[in-house]
Amino acid sequence: MIDGSSYLYRAFHALPPLTNAQGEPTGALFGVVNMLRATLKERPAYIAFVVDAPGKTFRDDLYADYKANRPSMPDDLRAQVQPMCDIVHALGIDILRIDGVEADDVIGTLALQAAADGLSVTISTGDKDFAQLVRPGIELVNTMSGSRMDSDEAVIAKFGVRPDQIVDLLALMGDTVDNVPGVEKCGPKTAAKWLAEYDSLDGVIANADKIKGKIGDNLRAALPRLPLNRELVTIKTDVTLASGPRALDLREPNTETLAVLYARYGFTQALREMGGTSAQAGLLSEPVALGDD
Known part of the structure; x- marks a missing residue:
């Protein structure tokens, strides 16, 4: 996929x-x-x-x-x-x-x-x-x-939580790319720490009063929107x-169409690998970088 x-x-x-x-x-x-x-x-x-x-x-x-x-x-x-x-x-x-x-x-x-x-x-x-x-x-x-x-081990090594905790991690952190606001000042390490202690978003919410300091205040202020966050980040x-x-079988490629497309867009290596001739490839040029202007 x-x-x-x-x-x-x-x-x-x-x-x-x-x-x-x-x-x-x-x-x-x-x-x-x-x-x-x-x-x-x-x-x-x-x-x-x-x-x-x-x-x-x-x-x-x-x-x-x-x-x-x-x-x-x-x-x-x-x-x-x-x-x-x-x-x-x-x-x-x-x-x-x-x-x-x-x-x-x-x-x-x-x-x-x-x-x-x-x-x-x-x-x-x-x-x-x-x-x-x-x-x-x-x-x-x-x-x-x-x-x-x-x-699980690979996900834990990357994010500090299990795969089944990723949704809760994202709900707490928020997602700036998707404009989902999380708990203010709560990054991945803080969110992972809370999930290690309380196991799930529901557990964090249930124990929000136990979390001290400004970050605890931020968590409690965010409580009303956390269930929605979880719904938004759940696939x-x-x-x-x-x-x-x-x-969804992989079909045989249409090599004639590919040759035309690779030639048009200057993908010479791809053309050669699919069997394009040296003469064909020689007529092409790789994409070139544009200047900032």
């Missing part, structure tokens, strides 16, 4: 501005293509590239300011969305988007269905929220950084889907 929306944004912000010979922006596309090529080397039997559908979700109905701090998609990034979809389709990968929920919820639902069906699931993402899904049969891989979380695993994970 590939968290397509996450990778597109992360590649856009992590890589320098790139363009092809025609001046079209390609930086985010270049990062996503490299991630996809690395993923396909694992030879998955089933695969999906999951993206957010346009429009509001149930979380916006729960909390009007959800993600309200996010600027609109930059034009240079928006211009790369359709090319990304074209390449994903040409690689033989289904693209999934479901109205009313986020990509996270679609991935969470498919992951649990697949694990229950005896499949080994890899979620390819850079989003920390997915750590709540780690369990036997479900692992997280960040193809951009190379990190992997495939056990849904019961989304209604048209079909299950075994319908």
Whole structure:
């Protein structure tokens, strides 16, 4: 399960501005293509590239300011969305988007269905929220950084809490990316400490009067919104889907279409690896960095 929306944004912000010979922006596309090529080397039997559908979700109905701090998609990034979809389709990968929920919820639902069906699931993402899904049969891989979380121990080493405590950790900390306010001045270490002592968000809430100092005051001030926080950061695993994970076969790639797309966007290494000729590749140039202006 590939968290397509996450990778597109992360590649856009992590890589320098790139363009092809025609001046079209390609930086985010270049990062996503490299991630996809690395993923396909694992030879998955089933695969999906999951993206957010346009429009509001149930979380916006729960909390009007959800993600309200996010600027609109930059034009240079928006211009790369359709090319990304074209390449994903040409690689033989289904693209999934479901109205009313986020990509996270679609991935969470498919992951649990697949694990229950005896499949080994890899979620390819850079989003920390997915750590709540780690369990036997479900692992997280960040193809951009190379990190992997495939056990309780791995999640504890990264976050200081078990996978089943990740939701409560996020509820206490809040999430600035999604504009979910947590307990003021409560970072990951403080939240993990409270969960180590009281085991769950409910336990922390029940024992809030025992926590001293300014941070205790901050916790008590935040108590009314913590249940909502928990609901906002919980990945849904019961989304209604048209079909299950075994319908997501990796198809044979359309090499002719890929060759055209790789040529247009200047991805010479990808073209060579799929069997493009030296003469074809020689006509292309790798994406070049744009200046700040």
